[in-house]
Amino acid sequence: MSKTSNINRVDGFAKVTGSATYSAEYKTAGVVYACLVGSTIAKGRIKTIDTKKAEWAPGVLAVITHLNVDKPAGYEKAKDKHNFGQPLQIFKDDSVLYYDQPIALVIADTFERMRYAASLIKADYFKEEHSTELKKAAEKEKKVETDKGNDYHRGEHDGYKNAEVILETEYTIPTEVHNPMELANIIAKWEGNKPILYTKSQGVEGTRRSVAGVFGVPVEDVEVHAEYLGGAFGMGLHTWPYEIAALIGAKKLNRPVKLVLHREQMFTNVGFRPYTIQKMGLGATKDGKLTGLTHEAVAMTSSYEDFMEGTVNMSRFIYDCPNVSTRYRIVPLDTCTPIWMRGPGEATGSFALESAMDEMAYKLNLDPIEFRKLNYAEKDQEQNKPWSSKYLLECYEGGMERIGWKNRKNEPGSVKEGNWLVGYGMGTGTFGCYRSPTSVKAKLLANGDLVLQCSVNDMGPGTATMMTAIGAEVIGLPAENVIIEMGKSGLPKGPTQGGSATTSSVGSAVHDACNLLLSKVIELASKSSSLKGIAITDLTFENGVISSKKDKSKSVTLATLLSSNKLEDFEVENLSKAAEEAKKYSIYSFSVHFVKVLVNPNLGKIRLAHVVSCADIGTVINQKTSAGQMFGGAVGGIGMGLMEALEIDHRFGRPINNNFADYHVPVNADIEKQEVFFVNKKDPISNPMGTKGLGETALVGMAPAIANAVFNATGKRVRDLPITLDKIIETVKV
Amino acid sequence: MASKKTNQNKVTSEDANSRRDFIKKSGLFTALALTPPSLVMASEKKWDEKIAEYLETVPLSIEVNGTKHNLNIEPRTTLLDLLREQLQLTGTKKGCDHGQCGACTVHVNGTRILSCLSLASMQQNAQVTTIEGLAKGKKLHPMQEAFIKHDGFQCGYCTPGQIMSGIACIKEGHANSREEIREYMSGNICRCGAYHNIVDAITEVKEGGKEI
Numbered sequence: 001m002s003k004t005s006n007i008n009r010v011d012g013f014a015k016v017t018g019s020a021t022y023s024a025e026y027k028t029a030g031v032v033y034a035c036l037v038g039s040t041i042a043k044g045r046i047k048t049i050d051t052k053k054a055e056w057a058p059g060v061l062a063v064i065t066h067l068n069v070d071k072p073a074g075y076e077k078a079k080d081k082h083n084f085g086q087p088l089q090i091f092k093d094d095s096v097l098y099y100d101q102p103i104a105l106v107i108a109d110t111f112e113r114m115r116y117a118a119s120l121i122k123a124d125y126f127k128e129e130h131s132t133e134l135k136k137a138a139e140k141e142k143k144v145e146t147d148k149g150n151d152y153h154r155g156e157h158d159g160y161k162n163a164e165v166i167l168e169t170e171y172t173i174p175t176e177v178h179n180p181m182e183l184a185n186i187i188a189k190w191e192g193n194k195p196i197l198y199t200k201s202q203g204v205e206g207t208r209r210s211v212a213g214v215f216g217v218p219v220e221d222v223e224v225h226a227e228y229l230g231g232a233f234g235m236g237l238h239t240w241p242y243e244i245a246a247l248i249g250a251k252k253l254n255r256p257v258k259l260v261l262h263r264e265q266m267f268t269n270v271g272f273r274p275y276t277i278q279k280m281g282l283g284a285t286k287d288g289k290l291t292g293l294t295h296e297a298v299a300m301t302s303s304y305e306d307f308m309e310g311t312v313n314m315s316r317f318i319y320d321c322p323n324v325s326t327r328y329r330i331v332p333l334d335t336c337t338p339i340w341m342r343g344p345g346e347a348t349g350s351f352a353l354e355s356a357m358d359e360m361a362y363k364l365n366l367d368p369i370e371f372r373k374l375n376y377a378e379k380d381q382e383q384n385k386p387w388s389s390k391y392l393l394e395c396y397e398g399g400m401e402r403i404g405w406k407n408r409k410n411e412p413g414s415v416k417e418g419n420w421l422v423g424y425g426m427g428t429g430t431f432g433c434y435r436s437p438t439s440v441k442a443k444l445l446a447n448g449d450l451v452l453q454c455s456v457n458d459m460g461p462g463t464a465t466m467m468t469a470i471g472a473e474v475i476g477l478p479a480e481n482v483i484i485e486m487g488k489s490g491l492p493k494g495p496t497q498g499g500s501a502t503t504s505s506v507g508s509a510v511h512d513a514c515n516l517l518l519s520k521v522i523e524l525a526s527k528s529s530s531l532k533g534i535a536i537t538d539l540t541f542e543n544g545v546i547s548s549k550k551d552k553s554k555s556v557t558l559a560t561l562l563s564s565n566k567l568e569d570f571e572v573e574n575l576s577k578a579a580e581e582a583k584k585y586s587i588y589s590f591s592v593h594f595v596k597v598l599v600n601p602n603l604g605k606i607r608l609a610h611v612v613s614c615a616d617i618g619t620v621i622n623q624k625t626s627a628g629q630m631f632g633g634a635v636g637g638i639g640m641g642l643m644e645a646l647e648i649d650h651r652f653g654r655p656i657n658n659n660f661a662d663y664h665v666p667v668n669a670d671i672e673k674q675e676v677f678f679v680n681k682k683d684p685i686s687n688p689m690g691t692k693g694l695g696e697t698a699l700v701g702m703a704p705a706i707a708n709a710v711f712n713a714t715g716k717r718v719r720d721l722p723i724t725l726d727k728i729i730e731t732v733k734v
Numbered sequence: 735m736a737s738k739k740t741n742q743n744k745v746t747s748e749d750a751n752s753r754r755d756f757i758k759k760s761g762l763f764t765a766l767a768l769t770p771p772s773l774v775m776a777s778e779k780k781w782d783e784k785i786a787e788y789l790e791t792v793p794l795s796i797e798v799n800g801t802k803h804n805l806n807i808e809p810r811t812t813l814l815d816l817l818r819e820q821l822q823l824t825g826t827k828k829g830c831d832h833g834q835c836g837a838c839t840v841h842v843n844g845t846r847i848l849s850c851l852s853l854a855s856m857q858q859n860a861q862v863t864t865i866e867g868l869a870k871g872k873k874l875h876p877m878q879e880a881f882i883k884h885d886g887f888q889c890g891y892c893t894p895g896q897i898m899s900g901i902a903c904i905k906e907g908h909a910n911s912r913e914e915i916r917e918y919m920s921g922n923i924c925r926c927g928a929y930h931n932i933v934d935a936i937t938e939v940k941e942g943g944k945e946i
Contacts, residue, residue, distance in 0.1 A: 012882040015890030016874065016897060018825015018865035025824035058790070111819055112810040181829045181837055181891040181925050230827070230891025231925050263830040460889030460926050628885045628928060635927025660834035660923065667920040671929040672913075 004469035006623045007479050011228075011464055020228045023198045024185035024260050031187060032061055033114040034107040034249050034259040036242060037121045038100030038268065042130035042653025043334045046094040046103060046123055053120035054106055059113035062252055063121070064105040066091045069248060073216030082306045087337065089214075090241035091248070096125065097303055098335045099132075099654040100268035105245045107257060130334040132653040134275045134300050141298060141329045144308045152316055152326040154381065159323025160292025163283025167360045171280065171352040172720040173703075174645035175300075176273040178341050179665065180459075182230020183263065184270050188246035189256035195247050196223040202236035203496025204455045204489050210239035211247065227487035229459035233636070234340040235270050236459065237498055242269060267646060267658035271339025274299045276311060278352035282360045283323075288374045292323040295353060301330045302337040310345030314430055314700075315353050316382040317586070319375040324382075334653055340498065342636050343699040346431055351640075351721065354427040354704035359717065367410060368426060368708065369396050380586035388585040388685035389692075391616035392428070395592040398677040399426065402612040403594040412715035420598035420607070423713025429591035429701030433618075433683075433692040434501040435578040438509035439492035442471065442517045443571035446559045448544035450475050450482045450514075451569075456494030456506050457487035460632075461695055462625030466503050467510050469622050470689065474514035476542045492573055500589065500693030503621060508687040509576035517572045521558070522546060524565065528556045578687070585685045591615040591697040593634060593705040599713045604725030606642060606710060612675045613702070618683035618692035626694060630676040633698020639666045640699070641706035643722050792855050798823065799867030807854050814838045814849040817864060825865035825894045829923070836922030839895040839902075840864050846902035848921075865894035868901075876944045877901050880935035888926035896922045900936045901946050909940040 014020035039046075051063040069091040078086055090102055104121050108114035131137045143149050160166060186199040195215060201207040201224060208222040229236060246259040261269065276299040283292035295315035301307040312326035341347075361371040376393070379386050399405070408424035409415050415422040443451040452471050458464050468482040485491060495505045522539045525531055525546035531539065534548050547555035562570060596610040613634045620626045643664040647656045657663045682690030703721060710728065711717050718727050791806040798821060807816060814831075817823045817840070826849060829837030833851040840849045841863040868875035877897050880886070887893040899922045903909050908918035915936050916929070924932065939946060 008882050009885060009887075011890070012887075013874070015887055015893050016865075016878040016881050017869050018823070018894045020890050021824070022827075022891065025818075027822060110808065111815055112808045116810070179925060180889070181827070181835065181923065182889070183828065229889060231889040233925070260828070263832065263834075462888070624885045625888075628888055628926075628931060631930050632888055632927030635929065636925075659832060660830050661832070665923060665925065666927065666929070667923060668916040668929045668932065669920040671916070671927075674930045 002473055004472050004479055004622070005620070007465060007469055009462055009465050009625060010468045010479070010484065022182055022228045022230050023200050023226065024187060024258055026187055026198045028187050028189070028256045031256040031258050032107055032109055032253065033111045034105055034246060034257045035114055035118050036102040036245060036259070036265065037104040037106060037118050038265065039096045039103050039123065041096055041125045041127050042099040042132060044096050044125045044127040046096060047126050049103060049121065049123040051104060051121055054117040057113065057117035057120060059109040060106065060117045061109060062107045062249060064091065064249060064252065065103060066093055070252060072214045072244065072248065074214040077216070082304060084305050084307050086305060087238060088241050088304060090245050098268070099652065100265065102241055102245060102269070105249050107249050107253060130653040132333050132335060132648050133650045134277060134298070134331055134333065137331050137333060140331050144306050144328065144330055149308060149328060152324070154316070155323035156292070158281065158292070158294050158325050160281040160283030160294050163291045164286050165284045165363055167280070167282040167356060167363060169280050169356055169359060169719060171278045171355060173276050173348050173351055174721060175275045176341060176640055176644045177267050177646050177663065178233040178235040178272065179266055180231030180233055180235060183261050183266060184235065184240065184242060185260040186243050186246045187256055187258045188243070188250040190251050190254065193217055194221045194223065197243065197247070198225045199243055200229055200232060200236050201226045201239070202229065202232050202457065202459055202498055204457060204487065205493050206496050207239050208489055214244055215247065222489065224489045225487065226457045229457060232459045233342040234344060234498065237496065238271060238339050240270050263660065264658045267655050267663070269336055271337060272646060273341035273348065274301065274307065274338035276348050278311070278349070280352050280356040282356050284360060284364060286364065288364050288366050288371050290319055290321040290375045293319070293321045294325040295349065296327045297349065298329045298331060300333045300335065300338065302335055303332045305337040306330060307338045309340055311349040314346050314349045317380045318377060318428065318430055320377040320381065321375065342633065343431065343696040346429065346696065346700045347637070347640065347703070350427060350429055350701050351703045351707070354701060355707050355719065358425070358704070358708040358711065365410065369400065372428065383586050385584060385586040388587040389618065389681065389683040390590060391679040391681055392590040392592070394679045395590060395614040395616055398679070399592050399594040399612050399614040402675055402677060403596055403610060405594070408712065412712055417598060419600065421601055421713040423597045423599065423709040423711065424594070425597070425705045425707065425709025425712055426592055426594045427701035427703070427705035427708060429593065429697045430588050431500050431693060431696040431700060433504055433587040433589060433686050434499050435504040435508060435687055436495035436501055437575060437577045438494050438505045439573060439575045440506070440509040440513040441492045441571060441573040442510070442513040443569050444517060444521065444558060445569045446562050448477070448481055448558060450477055451485065452482065452510055453485045453491045454494040454506055454509065455486065455489055455491040456502060457497055459497055461502065461629050462622060463497065463502050463506060465625050466507055466621050470507050470510045471514050474511055475518060500695045500697065503691045504687045504693055507621065507689055507691060509574065511688045512576040513572055513574040516574050517570065520572060521570055525556055525561055528561060528564065530554060530556045582685055587683065587686050587692060589615065589617045589692040589694065589697040591701055593637065593702040595705045595709045597706065597709040597713050599710060599728060601714070604729030606723065606725065606728065608638060608670065608672055610673045612677065613698065614677040615694065615697060616679045616681070617694045617697070618681070618686055619690040620678045620680045621689060621691060626678065627676045629694050630698045631674055633695065634674065634702050635666050635671060637699045637702020638670065638706065640721060641703035641723060645722050794855055795859050796857055796862060797860070798862045799864060809853065809855050811854045812850055813840070813852045813854045813857055816854040817849060823864050823866050827891055827894055829892070836899060837892050837895040839898040839922065841898060841902065846899055865897060868897070876939050876942065876946055877935070880939045884931045884935040884938065885928070886932040886935040887928050892922060892924045896924065896932055900932070900939070903936060904940050904946060909936055912937060
């Protein structure tokens with residue numbers, strides 16, 4: 001175990017003292033307050049909008065609507081296509097495309113005056129018939145017109161239909177909302193024609209490109225700060241209309257504008273995991289070999305952007321199966337565009353696939369894990385490539401032991417603890433390991449500190465801590481001597497934080513930059529008088545001193561080396577990319593969630609008595625932050641499995657439960673006993689550290705694990721999430 | 735540090751016109767409107783601005799983290815917004831404005847409350863402690879140390895509320911078992927899902943028996 005494998009979070013002090021500065025918290029002289037007023041219909045056009053009362057209200061500085069907006073230059077140039085990445089152009093015209101779509105921006109000198117003035121805005125509409133219910137809009141079903149939207153077939157189309165044992169089932173997941181604790185927020189200002197944003201973005205460079213496109217300014221002129229994010233879980237992967245609105249307001253007033261969404265608006269305006277209906281067809285031999293698998297998904301999108309995610313992808317490769325078909329369709333509805341939510345696609349897909357695998361195991365009278373082992377994929381049949389590494393079996397074993405799988409009986413409802421029915425279930429998760437080109441600057445200062453710079457941000461997983469650990473390991477410094485500068489434009493360009501790719505991308509870039517820095521320092525040192533004649537390979541750098549490996553008395557300090565070369569510091573900037581070799585392999589993380597549930601047969605109440613989450617994520621850089629992420633992903637999956645659903649009143653196309661009292665997320669009382677287990681074996685291919693990615697797979701597979709455990713406890717199969725007590729109690733007999 | 739009204743976002747000259755327009759139309763100024771010269775003079779000297787500010791605000795004496803403040807505040811201002819927007823104490827977080835998430839938890843006269851559900855004007859002469867008031871310089875409060883050690887957070891946004899609640903949970907005598915801690919910490923949502931580690935941190939502080 002390395003010295004840095006269990007270090008505390010490097011931003012811990014800032015976070016526990018309240019000194020970490022989130023977007024809306026930057027002290028900005030002359031800042032004024034803005035909010036968005038939303039439409040009260042789901043589809044139509046604005047007939048009239050009365051802003052007079054608001055304009056006359058005390059302290060109001062501006063009310064902006066489609067009638068008086070100075071339209072950003074890029075609105076005209078935007079492509080008239082439904083491709084994802086063409087978000088709603090706020091205030092462009094009188095059209096209303098979803099309920100609570102912003103129709104006015106109110107800006108006042110204080111928060112209280114702003115809120116009051118906003119309440120005075122009234123609009124009348126030409127209403128049109130809206131469509132917000134996926135099940136009633138099947139006629140609008142369409143393919144996504146990109147390669148990723150194509151159907152997939154291996155072997156016989158829908159080959160499952162010819163099997164000895166056939167399972168055909170349908171699963172539904174409702175709309176689920178990210179709801180990070182920090183509200184979507186921004187402080188926007190302009191310096192001449194240069195926009196400056198302090199905003200909740202998961203990708204500094206992506207936000208720069210979006211804003212540059214909307215306002216028709218050079219990308220390099222857009223300044224973005226997102227140093228601390230109070231969670232995002234995918235919500236910050238889009239540049240949303242509220243950010244553009246704040247910039248429009250700031251430009252009009254030539255003053256900094258602060259805009260914080262209300263919690264209610266977090267349910268309507270910044271994306272969600274889309275409502276999805278999935279059909280599974282599984283075929284197997286009587287002795288448990290899968291012969292066919294068909295996975296179809298129909299998911300909602302908005303009327304103006306074709307959003308898609310990899311819902312059916314996992315079914316193509318996770319099990320050994322000769323005949324596989326997948327189809328993915330979208331249905332445009334009158335809502336805001338969805339956005340990837342933690343474990344995007346796979347979390348939805350795994351609920352269907354891993355529930356169906358469980359159902360098939362019961363049909364075959366097999367233990368669910370035995371059934372999976374019988375269909376273990378020795379290679380990736382989709383890409384026809386070997387796995388770079390795969391320790392899924394170790395995850396099964398680790399979880400079975402910890403959860404007490406031996407106490408499970410295959411017969412549902414046959415185990416009791418007091419008045420509670422006991423059930424055990426598991427679900428498999430996976431997520432691809434991606435690596436984006438990333439630049440990192442590494443700088444050694446005369447005092448021995450190492451500075452690492454990258455524009456990537458840290459929404460909570462511990463990116464800064466990971467960078468610190470890798471930098472300290474490579475250079476041979478205590479972690480306390482590493483200084484991280486990140487989360488803002490102007491630094492070497494990092495990737496968007498998402499897709500479980502940050503450690504693989506940024507960690508590798510830190511690794512490479514630090515190694516380069518080390519070699520350059522040693523090379524320069526070899527020319528100094530005290531080390532002359534010693535081969536570079538015989539030199540070593542430790543704690544600020546370059547010395548001969550054979551004779552430690554022959555040395556030069558970094559400070560001396562710098563001053564004798566008239567340098568203030570020593571720095572390198574390096575662009576790091578995935579190796580070509582990696583393309584020959586299929587690189588995935590794997591996880592298996594195990595749960596033991598207790599179900600009260602009289603009340604339908606479900607308790608998670610024990611949750612064990614196991615993962616093969618390659619090398620674990622930091623046990624502490626990785627475990628935290630795994631705990632958290634599992635909790636997210638528990639929310640998906642047991643609680644979370646945005647309910648829409650389809651008569652009006654608007655949400656019913658747009659607040660934390662009515663939209664339930666897991667709280668402390670819901671998490672009784674939780675364990676995490678990592679295989680922690682280096683992947684030889686993925687990247688120099690051998691990591692594979694964790695953020696998504698930490699959640700994928702949890703919801704089906706719960707559904708499967710509930711079935712084991714009660715004999716009731718719930719195929720529509722969340723598994724609320726009403727769905728249990730209707731059929732369970734005492 | 736005694737501060738006077740510190741509304742740093744006070745209306746400046748560039749928007750004072752709309753401000754005065756409002757006052758001319760305001761019912762309170764009907765009398766002034768009947769005497770045009772005084773209105774003109776008031777307008778020119780921006781007295782109307784000052785009078786309006788006076789009429790719209792209430793005095794508040796409040797002690798935050800040991801510092802007394804004598805302020806004039808809008809009656810509509812919540813304690814949360816007072817802390818964040820006027821006193822620049824942004825450690826206390828806004829998560830919902832409805833008392834549903836716990837991010838804004840502070841101590842008022844030693845008791846945990848949701849600062850978004852309390853109007854600042856209700857806290858006359860109150861002693862408020864926020865997350866910024868826990869550490870003594872670099873010396874952290876035991877609960878802050880425990881949160882770091884046990885990694886009781888990820889993004890850090892709910893953390894100030896969790897820590898303020900955690901301290902209160904022990905002081906109230908509601909930290910006698912993990913089960914009890916879970917129950918009495920359930921008003922503080924952590925969307926990153928650090929609950930397991932939060933309970934570890936509170937348990938350690940409780941069992942450590944240090945003064946909190």
